[in-house]
Amino acid sequence: MVRRLHFAICIFLMSILCGCSQSYRWNQSHPSYKKAPEGSIAVTGLDEAFVVTRSSWFAKKLEISKDSIQTFTSNFCSKAFLEELRKAYASVTVIPDAAINHFPEESQKLDSRIFMKGHLPEQGVVVKDSSGNVPPYILIIHEFILGTDLQREDFYDYALIHNEAPEKKTSKNLSAIVSYTLWDNEKQRPLYSAVNQVDQPNVKLSLADITQIVASSVKQIKRNLTAGVQ
């Protein structure tokens, strides 16, 4: 009986401690987000969104020269992303970054301290694809950060972003952080915005690992888009 009581007190104290720790809200839905896109989607931001942190580590592991690692991984991830997206949606339209890059960069607030930045189309202006059609939904990828043992709050919590990186870099996990917005192209409003993080145990880095983490990131985006419906 006494042991049970101790256990209960312990659980109680732990829950208080957990309650005190910082918790973030990582997504934001528009009240009019009633239906997630199915079947067809347009995507933009794939040209410039992908960034690799610790590029020399990646270069060494993948045996690619340091100078070209960013370009190489960016292209590689972009292709992997699109490939996975095509598996998830029957029709995927790619809109070049240039279509929205000329709009000013704005920040979107997800939580009291979480802000994500990105280009959003102007109010009243529809974005057209290369053949002149107006896609109803556009998935705008703002940033896709690939690295090891990353925490998304280090990039998006404004109170933490100026912190110095820790001295000792670890590589237990391969991490991918992606910030994106599902854009309602017809009414020019952000339907769903979020920052996702995927961690994947890092055994021996190969291109297959990168393909895998990009794929799981896409799957998570699709899951979140469905879960975010109001």
Place this chain on the structure above:
Amino acid sequence: MKRFILAILIFACSIFADNVFFHNHWTLWKDADVLIWSTDKSPALDPKEFCLSLKRNNMGIGEPKCRLAGEWERDSIAVLYAGWLLANMDNNVKPEHLRARHPAMVTRIQSVEDKLVLFIGNRDGEIYAATFDENSAEPVAAGSFSNTGDKIALGDKIAAAFFDGHTTRRLSKAERAKRMTEPDESYKEIPGFQGWAGIAVGYSQAQIPLTPDNWYSSHTRSRVRNYRITKDSASLWNFIEDSDPQMALYAGGTWYGFIGAELMYRYAYHKVKTDNQDTIYQELSYWGFHQHEVGINVVLSRTYTYTKWFKTTPFAFIGFQYSFFVEDIGLKDDKKPHSKAYDVRIKFEDSYKGALVGIGNHFIFFNHYGLGVRAGISSRGRNIEEDPSPEAAAEPTTIGSSTIDCFINLGLEYHFSM
């Protein structure tokens, strides 16, 4: 029956047709300058008629001026935003979902000064309206109204929905310029010293409210026999009446609106609780004690200003006091020889030292005239500054070594600041 159904239908329509999405607090100017902004070919509102609607709806609005916002209607960015706004206004949106994002549009909204912009648009046969003021880039109120084609009726409905309430006088150019250079009220420096002096009447009793009666009954029910005999002498309330009116004088001040000190003097008169069954008191005319108390309090306070002429300062105080009990006794006929017990009657200590703690509030009108309310608990104990005598053990317990009461005061005050 048909008429009845028709009446119900009309009633239902009038409830559901007009729908205010949100209506935040905003400043409605007297003699308002209203810009009616619409991208429709023929706006659903007529400026002149709308002005009359405003006057009919709100007597305090003065002489409003209404006109079409021509400059807004011709601006291409504003046109884009207007189209977007009309498409996005909906029952479930909050103001932030309708915020203008284009920097040029934001600047345009923020430069309306004290004019009011009323956006009107026709979507699917329904009239959507939103109002903007200069303080933010999002509408302060929005709603939808049924379109009957009657401009006057629509104007009345919009006026009633958005332009109701208290109006504020608009500032002239000169006043506005002066206001810009004035320091912000919120950053106003608190005067270095705020002082007050007051006179108060009050009441004190041994029993602290919300505490059980039996904590005090042994003291309050006690009677004095033979000029000195009681069950217990720890509290003065064994000898004298505890619930009596009191009078207080006080003066004090706070520094930086936060910490201060206060000197106070209190007076009360307590009758001795003589045992009526004791025949020895037949010789006694009156017997009581004047209670004089002087003390000093530390005051912690904070001032809240509500209007220019009214503020309140809640405070808490803790302090110490000296209490003096001056006996007032008289026999019925002084010439008669009095009893021996009279000569050896109870004597209180020369002075008692105690503490007091409590809370209160100053209600200050026109910066100077105040009403003060305070309540607290005060104690009187033996004066520990005196060394105990060598025969202390043999002496009886000090009379009134633990005398506690609670008090409440209402005072008239004068406040000043330096």
